[in-house]
Amino acid sequence: MNRMMTLVAFLQAQNCSNLPGSWRHPSTMLDFTTPEYYQRIARTLEDGKIQLAFFDDRLALPDLYTGHHAEAIGAGVRAVKMDPSTILMAMGMATTKLGLGTTYSTTYYEPYHVARVFATMDLMLKGRVAWNIVTSLNSAEALNFGQATHMEHDARYDRADEFMEVVMGHWNTWEDDALILDKTGRFADPAKVHRLDHVGANFKSRGPFSVPRSPQGHPVLIQAGQSGRGQAFATQWAELVFVIYHNLEAGKQQYAAFKNAIAAAGRDPSQVQIAPACYVIVGESEDAAQAKRAIIEESARPVDALVLISEVLNYDFGAKGYDEPFSDEELAGFSWHGFRERVVKFSGKKNPTVRDFVEVSGRGTIAEHKVFCGTPKTVADQMEEWFVAPACDGFVLAATHMPGAYEDAVRLVVPELQRRGLFQKEYRGNTLRENLGLPIPSAADWHQKRKAAQ
């Protein structure tokens, strides 16, 4: 079979998409506090055979900028954050094949809890679930969880590695054939249900886990860290990796380097897919697409960028002059290392300013991600160029407005990609793993690998 693209919809359980101004877009629907809003999007995505709808998450409002939430709330900059796992279930009830993923934090949650939530969702959604593993980004999240400060970058990843040992250990507690369900005999074989007895630097968790395996073994694992430490984590655990590429050339280099790193970690690079975030703005003609783009660009306000950069770097950008360079110490403290490194590299400055962070990152505007704009044909041409380069195995489609951006992509771009043999015409199976072309893992494999590693 030809190599096929993986398409992922980038969703938010909030008032706007990844693009804060999207709530102001004239055709955005504002019923985001209702299940109908998310089910409408889910049905559109399933019509388009999109493999996965995925929610990002943060465990606090973006109130770092000016040290108060007034700016974020007033301008509606990601001013609502609902729990995405419950929304996934609502979307799952309106669909049968669409994969459904969400972000959960390894810094603020407990591994047993996360293992149980995701294993249960994976059963209720018949093997369609994915988990985006994040270590979280800022002190507002820490304060909501009773901690004075946000844990240091590499220590967060060390904790995340151990977190994964516990979650995976629990998910592999029940062997595939542990359930017997013989009403005249036994319910399950106790010899095939194992206790974890994990004792480590950050966690203790005994088990046995209380949820049997799902039709896809366990949820698909997603990760999106781009620092050296973040990538080391991803090479160990991730099956789907989300990235931000500054341009095609940088993407080609990073894609090749990352695939090599996966091979060096002893894993099969073809079983770890890489998908950059992008915006698709498509119209029936080039003029129609450009007119749509102008409306979208008008929705951005300067405060959007400052609020969102402060949020992810864990630093109040309102406390600094616009053209004042950041000191080495200030840069070292920034939370999202991959973001900082991109700005240092593409500004060409060792000590960039607030302006450099705003302009190079494009955060809060569509310039943050690659924009594929044009007719169905020219959009598909550009996506094909990235895919065959290769700079990616698929794309994370961020929305410029809701649900219109997904309706446009599904009605106009997907048929063109399908016509070219680049995207699936039908779902390949019922589980997310089948639809991503990923193997269904067995509990026995996990235990064998653990034994071999000891």
Ligand SMILES: Cc1cc2nc3c(=O)[nH]c(=O)nc-3n(C[C@H](O)[C@H](O)[C@H](O)COP(=O)(O)O)c2cc1C
């Ligand atoms: C498409 C995409 C989605 C992301 N979603 C989240 C998210 O939901 N929550 C979060 O805290 N970070 C999110 N991130 C940021 C990363 O998960 C990660 O925290 C960040 O890259 C910092 O890691 P690094 O310092 O290793 O680069 C996302 C990044 C990308 C590219």
